[in-house]
Amino acid sequence: MEVGFLGLGIMGKAMSMNLLMNGFKVTVWNRTLSKCNELVAHGASIGKTPAEVINKCKITIAMLSDPAAALSVVLDKDGVLEQFCGGKGYIDMSTVDPETSCRINEAITSKGGQFLEAPVSGSKQPAETGQLVILAAGDKALYEAAMPAFDILGKKSFFLGQVGNGAKMKLVVNMIMGSMMNAFSEGLTLADRSGLNPRDLLDVLDLGAIANPMFKGKGPAMLQNNYSPAFPLKHQQKDMRLALALGDENSVPMPVAAASNEAFKKARSMGLGDMDFSAVFETLKVLKHSS
Ligand SMILES: NC(=O)C1=CN([C@@H]2O[C@H](COP(=O)(O)OP(=O)(O)OC[C@H]3O[C@@H](n4cnc5c(N)ncnc54)[C@H](OP(=O)(O)O)[C@@H]3O)[C@@H](O)[C@H]2O)C=CC1
Ligand SMILES: O=CCCC(=O)O
Incomplete structure (x- = not known):
């Protein structure tokens, strides 16, 4: 099966590599094109724009940072929509x-294509090992057509009905998870x-x-001040806000959840947005130093 893959961040890189290693033909694109090199070294093809990937592939998956990025990749110049037509499917797995x-x-x-949203539960390691939980909704026929890919990427797929x-x-x-992380940090x-x-x-x-x-x-890891990013804190704060x-x-x-969002905002203001979301623990250490 051939798929396009847009967005090679922490998750997208692991997921596209997993597809590649399991026999899929993958054409990749990333805004920072140099991040495609590792995938290309493992046999992926490269598209210079999202439109080029869509032109080549019947089904394309996206894994992008946030709503602004997800919309930009579809709607902007050289974007997904420029090449979309009937018979093609687009699966957005971003949160x-x-x-x-x-x-x-x-x-x-509106271009005659099929759309499925399919955000995932599970982080960097489950993405690498194909243990994600896929939360799909939208076009049921596309969901079924994508099942060989979902079976590689995840341990369980849910079809939840209409888009949204x-x-x-x-x-x-993720609202529950973010609140739990704050309670855990306070407990420690x-x-x-x-x-x-x-x-x-x-x-x-x-x-x-x-x-x-x-x-x-x-x-x-938190007790050793190790916040090597699996799930970046800036994305957890985005999810709390949404x-x-x-x-x-x-x-x-x-x-x-509102109090937890404030703690994640505080952590972002401390420059911790690119660290793992567990770095919200650091906001409590600041209180110690200032008392
Ligand atoms: N990490 C995790 O544990 C999990 C993350 N998620 C969700 O998955 C998505 C991706 O997460 P993750 O891989 O961790 O994030 P990263 O920050 O590692 O990667 C973000 C990706 O989005 C791209 N991007 C950002 N802004 C734009 C833009 N304006 N136009 C085009 N591309 C853009 C980046 O490109 P560039 O390389 O050029 O910056 C990069 O490919 C997010 O929605 C996140 O909430 C879901 C489950 C788990
Ligand atoms: O969106 C990120 C989820 C991270 C996780 O499920 O561990």
């Missing part, structure tokens, strides 16, 4: 808001300041009702 997904859907279908539902599900999940800090060994806290948490892969995976907007639209009070 965006439902409105952005709906705008892209309208643009693609995938984005909503993803934002709800409270344990330390009240005289406990935070490593003991990790062991206790891991044996109880709130044990989870995120605490287990990120905790030891989830809060979804809460506004649906009149859902979300005081916990």
